[in-house]
Amino acid sequence: MQKKPLNKLKIGLVLNLVPGYSETFFRNKIKGLQSQGFEVLLFVKRVDVTIDFPCKVIVAPEFGLSLLKAVSNGVATIFKILFLTPKRSLRLYRFDKIDNIPLKRRLKNLILNQFFLSYNLDWLHFGFGILAYRHENVAKAIGAKMAVSFRGYDLYLSPLKHIGCYDLLFKKDVKYHVLSKGMKQTLIDYCVPANSIHVITPAINTGFFKLQNSSVYKEDTVINILTIARLHWKKGLEYTLEALKILKQKGISFKYTIIGDGDQYERLIFATHQLGLSEHVNFIGKLSPTEVRQQLELSAIYLQYSIQEGFCNAVLEAQSMGLLCIVSNAEGLDENILDNITGWVVPKRKSELLAEKIIEVIQLKPIEKQRIILKASERVNQDFNLKIQNKAFNDFYRNLS
Structure with a gap:
């Protein structure tokens, strides 16, 4: 080539x-x-x-919507195989054969991959x-x-x-x-x-998600806590809710906001009700980046207590905006957050440990909170722009x- x-x-x-x-x-x-x-x-x-x-x-091309559509797209695809991409189609067939891919799958691959072969x-x-x-x-x-x-x-x-x-x-x-x-x-x-x-x-866009002077941690009567996550089991939200129940039992005043939607919404709403947290937890659905930034500006602590996580842009955004971040040790999160330097890493599936860490962070002296916030924001701006x-x-x- x-x-x-x-x-x-x-x-x-x-x-x-x-x-x-x-x-x-x-x-x-x-x-x-x-x-x-x-x-x-x-x-x-x-x-x-x-x-x-x-x-x-x-x-x-779609082959499963309707019989008419399938036939139409099938005819067009066969025409491409025979007259527009014959050499590439033959190569694909031969490479698949070398890999001992069954004949039926080889023929199916020719059809499904035609929209690549023309380019x-x-x-x-x-x-x-x-x-x-x-x-x-x-x-x-x-x-x-x-x-x-x-x-x-x-x-x-x-x-x-x-x-x-x-x-x-x-x-x-x-x-x-x-x-x-x-x-x-x-x-x-x-x-x-x-x-x-x-x-x-x-x-992330560090100019858009930017630490403001007003973002530096302030002592509030009610602690605003935030998570941005698809409502999926891998995000560990039930463990997070269980940890927040412990906070409530210890008399800590907080509001927890979850940004995101997903197929676990009903399950999580019911878990919130059973844990007695309905007055403390707010599910607000999927938001635009501007609306996300507004919610970050209103929050003090960010939680990402996932069971599985590749890296998580939302944690970078939260650090850049000046939130105190507590995450699990799921895959890339312990590279996203440097434990006790730019935030805190807690072993996953341990609600009691998460609750203890949230309380510990809340009780830190203001100068310690500001040190973590500034270090996290600086690192994101330097390394993740x-x-x-x-x-x-x-x-x-x-x-x-």
Whole structure:
């Protein structure tokens, strides 16, 4: 494949859906790459809503909505295989055959991957590890390099749900992006070569989520506590609620706000009721970044007591805004927070320990609270800003091309 000029590398990013306005990571990444001369195409399985997006979006054809739609898309796909992408289709078929993929799956792969095969790319980058499952040979078939990002759930939980899902992937020539050193070690434990794994931590807009003078901790009668999380079991919210019940029993006045939505809403509402916390806990749903910032400005303590977590941008935002952060030791969180330096790390699934730590933090002297706040904000601004992230991805693509 003829190498393109330095500033003309074309990257295909693969996601399930077009990221929404509040899902800033991929939007920031795409804008950062474009500002450095990359051309970015976004490949998605479907589009739930029509939203503005900063790059071209290619949507996979649907084969399951209706019989008429399936037949129409099927005919169009067969035409592409025979007349538009015959050489690439044949290569994909042969690569799958070498990997001993069954005939039925090989034919299905030809159909499902046609929306990739029509494009000339330098990189095909799967935004989550599980998205590369059964697409391991597509990049090679189109003459592109292959990259895969792991973000937490896809590395730690997907292999439990889909046994052997990464067996073929880990044998391929792939460059991996992970969020933390812990995740890198997990891939090494899977026998992935260390030089193929690149740690690029999340980053935030530190100019938007910025420490204000008013954000420095003040002694309030009622302690405002905040969590930003999808209402999912892996976020450990029931353990958090159990810890807050202990605070209530000890006579500590607090208000706990949870930003986010998810399929565990009813369960958590009922748990809040059973624990006698209904007057103290407020579920306010999903908010825009501006509304999130407003809630951060109103809060003093941030909790992220997850059972599983890749890294967590919300913890970076909270540190940058001057909140005292208490997190679990789930995966990347103990790299996000430096224990007793920029916040506190508590072993997961230990509600009593979490309650003790919250009380300890509340009772710290104001000068100690300010020391932690300023150190955390300084570290986020220096190490987790978008400029650093953009440079890291620029190096990832250019130096490995």
